Amino acid sequence: MTDAIWESSDEFTADDLVESLETKFLSGTTLGNRRLRLTIAGVKKMPLRDPKTGQTEKKPVLGFTNGQLLALNKINRQVLRDALGDDPLKWIGAVVEVRTESTSMGPGVRLNVISAAKKGSSSTGMDDDIPF
Numbered sequence: 001m002t003d004a005i006w007e008s009s010d011e012f013t014a015d016d017l018v019e020s021l022e023t024k025f026l027s028g029t030t031l032g033n034r035r036l037r038l039t040i041a042g043v044k045k046m047p048l049r050d051p052k053t054g055q056t057e058k059k060p061v062l063g064f065t066n067g068q069l070l071a072l073n074k075i076n077r078q079v080l081r082d083a084l085g086d087d088p089l090k091w092i093g094a095v096v097e098v099r100t101e102s103t104s105m106g107p108g109v110r111l112n113v114i115s116a117a118k119k120g121s122s123s124t125g126m127d128d129d130i131p132f
Contacts, residue, residue: 043091076109084113
């Protein structure tokens with residue numbers, strides 16, 4: 001029976017491999033040893049599954065202007081709060097460095113704030129100062 005299933009199955013192609021590895025979520029594994037400089041586009045609560053318990057709960061997630069996402073752990077939430085304040089809406093437009101760091105649970109993603117959002121910046125881009 002295994003031979004029949006094997007023989008009737010489709011080949012796993014290079015395109016299949018690329019598609020299976022693509023993810024919008026940044027992780028220590030997907031990031032590797034790269035350092036990214038990204039701009040925060042928003043912060044949302046999204047339903048995510050806890051790999052330890054299998055339970056789904058809403059967790060804070062950063063969205064970046066390049067479309068990638070990062071589920072925020074406690075350490076990264078504290079880094080953002082310390083550098084950018086208590087209001088996550090004011091984090092929008094801030095530039096952060098995203099990198100990996102060895103942790104007891106494997107490679108973890110860490111943030112460093114490079115620059116806060118420019119005063120008066122918004123997602124609409126309609127708030128430019130007009131000199132009179």
